[in-house]
Amino acid sequence: MDHAKATAPLLDVRDLRTYFHTFSGPVKAVDGVSFTLAPGEVMGLVGESGGGKSVVGFSLLGLIDPPGKIEGGAIRLGGEDIARASEERLRRIRGREIAMIFQDPMTSLNPVRTIGAQMDEMLRLHTDLDEGARKARCIAMLESVGISRAAERLKAYPHQFSGGMRQRVVIAIALLASPRLIVADEPTTALDVTIQSQILKLMRKRIAETGAAMILVTHDLAVVSEMVDKIVVLYCGKVVETGPAREVIADPSHPYTRGLVDSIPNPKDRKPRLAQIPGAVPDIRDLPSGCSFRPRCPRAKARCAEVSPTLAPTRGALQAACHFPLVEDVALTGGARA
Amino acid sequence: MNQLLASQFVYNYRRNVSAIAGSAIILVCVLIVLFGPLVAPQNPYDLTQLNLLDSYKPPAWIDGGDPRFPLGTDGQGRDVLSAILYGTRVSALIGIAAMLTACAIGTTLGLLAGFYGGRLDAFIMRVADIQLSFPSMLIALFLMSAFGTGIDKVLIALTLVGWVVYARTVRGSTLGEIQKEYVQAARVAGLRDGKIIRRHVLPNVLTPLIVIATVQVGTFILIEASLSFLGVGVPITQPSLGLLIKNGFDVLFSGLWWTSVFPGLMIMAMVFGINLFGDFLRDELNPRLK
Numbered sequence: 001m002d003h004a005k006a007t008a009p010l011l012d013v014r015d016l017r018t019y020f021h022t023f024s025g026p027v028k029a030v031d032g033v034s035f036t037l038a039p040g041e042v043m044g045l046v047g048e049s050g051g052g053k054s055v056v057g058f059s060l061l062g063l064i065d066p067p068g069k070i071e072g073g074a075i076r077l078g079g080e081d082i083a084r085a086s087e088e089r090l091r092r093i094r095g096r097e098i099a100m101i102f103q104d105p106m107t108s109l110n111p112v113r114t115i116g117a118q119m120d121e122m123l124r125l126h127t128d129l130d131e132g133a134r135k136a137r138c139i140a141m142l143e144s145v146g147i148s149r150a151a152e153r154l155k156a157y158p159h160q161f162s163g164g165m166r167q168r169v170v171i172a173i174a175l176l177a178s179p180r181l182i183v184a185d186e187p188t189t190a191l192d193v194t195i196q197s198q199i200l201k202l203m204r205k206r207i208a209e210t211g212a213a214m215i216l217v218t219h220d221l222a223v224v225s226e227m228v229d230k231i232v233v234l235y236c237g238k239v240v241e242t243g244p245a246r247e248v249i250a251d252p253s254h255p256y257t258r259g260l261v262d263s264i265p266n267p268k269d270r271k272p273r274l275a276q277i278p279g280a281v282p283d284i285r286d287l288p289s290g291c292s293f294r295p296r297c298p299r300a301k302a303r304c305a306e307v308s309p310t311l312a313p314t315r316g317a318l319q320a321a322c323h324f325p326l327v328e329d330v331a332l333t334g335g336a337r338a
Numbered sequence: 339m340n341q342l343l344a345s346q347f348v349y350n351y352r353r354n355v356s357a358i359a360g361s362a363i364i365l366v367c368v369l370i371v372l373f374g375p376l377v378a379p380q381n382p383y384d385l386t387q388l389n390l391l392d393s394y395k396p397p398a399w400i401d402g403g404d405p406r407f408p409l410g411t412d413g414q415g416r417d418v419l420s421a422i423l424y425g426t427r428v429s430a431l432i433g434i435a436a437m438l439t440a441c442a443i444g445t446t447l448g449l450l451a452g453f454y455g456g457r458l459d460a461f462i463m464r465v466a467d468i469q470l471s472f473p474s475m476l477i478a479l480f481l482m483s484a485f486g487t488g489i490d491k492v493l494i495a496l497t498l499v500g501w502v503v504y505a506r507t508v509r510g511s512t513l514g515e516i517q518k519e520y521v522q523a524a525r526v527a528g529l530r531d532g533k534i535i536r537r538h539v540l541p542n543v544l545t546p547l548i549v550i551a552t553v554q555v556g557t558f559i560l561i562e563a564s565l566s567f568l569g570v571g572v573p574i575t576q577p578s579l580g581l582l583i584k585n586g587f588d589v590l591f592s593g594l595w596w597t598s599v600f601p602g603l604m605i606m607a608m609v610f611g612i613n614l615f616g617d618f619l620r621d622e623l624n625p626r627l628k
Contacts, residue, residue: 094528
C-alpha cells in the first residue's frame, strides 16, 4: 500500500487489546490487533462469528461496556490517542469523526421517532447549522442515498420503510456530520441478497465522494472483495493475515484465509460440495496452545502447538501469522488440499 | 394522528361494548369532576345552607322523601347527591394525582435501573421488592398514623405504594430496548445518556404504562376510600366518597342506608368503568394478544 505509507495514516491502531473480565477469567476478544488506515481508504475486517470483529469497531468508539475493558494498545486518530481520551472527548468524536453503521436496519432506527427527527438529532449534536439549514442538509443527504420524495419522507416513521431503504437512511445518518471514518458493522448481512450489492455500491460511492475512510466489518469475504482496498483477517482476537485486498483474495498465504476464500461459492467451478473449514471456532476462553487455528489447520505441525506465530511478511505485500504459510505455488497447495 | 384515529384501534373500540360502556362511565365521572359543584343542588359544606330539620330524609321516591333531596340527606341535613358530586371530585383527583406522581417516579427509577444496571439497579429493585412485600394498605396506614392525615399525606402514601409497578415494568422493557441497535446507534452518534434515555428509550417503554396507569387510578380510588373509611384519609372538610360511606356507616344498621350506599355505588361505578376501559386497553396494546 504505497499511498498508505505516503500520506500520514488517519487511523493507527497499535497492539489493541480489549478483554472481557468474566467469572471464568478474561476473555481476550481482541488480543494485540494492529492496523493503519489512510484517509479515504476502505479496509475489510474479516473473520468468523466470535472472532472479535465487532469488538474492534466498538473499541474504536470507546463503547466497550463493563465487564469489557481496553487493556492496552493505542488508537491514534489523526495523531490523537483516543483509547485514552475522556468520555467528554469521545462523545465529540462519536458521530462527528467516527460514525458507525449497524447490521440490522430493522432495529437500528428508533421505531417511535420520525426519520427527520433522528437525522436532525445528529446534526444538532455535531454542527452549528440552524433549523432550516439542517433540514435542507437532511433532504439532500436522503436524496444522495437514493431516497426519492425526501422532504416528505422526513416525516415518515421507520416502519414505513423497507429494509433496504432503512439501511439507506442509516447510511445517510452516518454521513450527515461528515465523519472522517465510518465503521460499518455487517451493513448488509440482514438484507436481501439483491439489495446487498446495491447498498454496498451506494456506500462505496458516497464514501468515495466524501473522502472518508471506512472499516467494513464482515464475515463474508465475497462482500469485501468487491469494495475494499485492504483486508485484515481476524481469528480468535488476533490478526492472522493482512494485505491488499486483491492479493488476499486471489492468493492468501494463511491457511485460515485460504479456507475462507475456498468457501466462497464459485459458479464457474461446479464442485458437488462447497469447501469448508473443518471444526468450529474454539471457545475464546480456552484457546489451544500455540496457534489458535492449529486444531483446524491442515498444515499444523508440532511447532504450531508450542509457539504462537507472529505476523510476518510472507509473499508480495501479504503478512500472515503462520509458521508454515502458503508460500509455494497455488497449484501445489491446491493439489495438497485435493 | 388522524391516521391513528382511523385505525384498528378505533375499529376495535367501536365493536367492543364493554369498552364503550367503560369509557361512557369514565366520561360521566370526568363531567362530575369538572362540573359537579356547578350542578349540585347545594354546597354540602356551606353550613349556612344546611338545616338540621332536614336530617336523615330518605331518597325522594320513598315515603317521607323530599324532592329537594333526590338521594336523601345525612345527619346534618346534607344532600347526599350534592355530597357525592363533591366527593367524586375529591376521590377522582386524588386517584389521578397519585397515579401521575407514582408513574413519574416509578418510570424514572425504572429507566435508571434498566439503563445503568449494576448497583443502582440492584438497590432500586430491592427497595421495590421490600415495598411489594408489605400489603399496600399497611404501608398507607403506617404512614398516615405516623405523619397524620390530609390530602397531601394520602397522595404520599398512594405514591409510595404505587411506584413499584411502574419501576418494575419500565426496567424490564428498558432492558429489552437497550439491546436494540438504535440505542447503540444513539450512543455511537455521541448522544449523552440523559438524552438517550429521554428521547430514545422512554418513548419505547411507555405503551404498557398506559394500561397500568388506567387501572391504577381505580385501585387508588379504592385504597383512598378504604383509608378514609378507616378515618386516616382525607380531612372531614374535604370528604371523599370513602369518608361519606364512613359517615353513613354509623347509622347504616338503623335502616338509614342511603347515606352510605349511594356513595358506595358511585365508587363501584367509577372503578368498574375504569377497569372495563383498562381491560380493553390491555387487550389492544398487548402485542402478545394480537
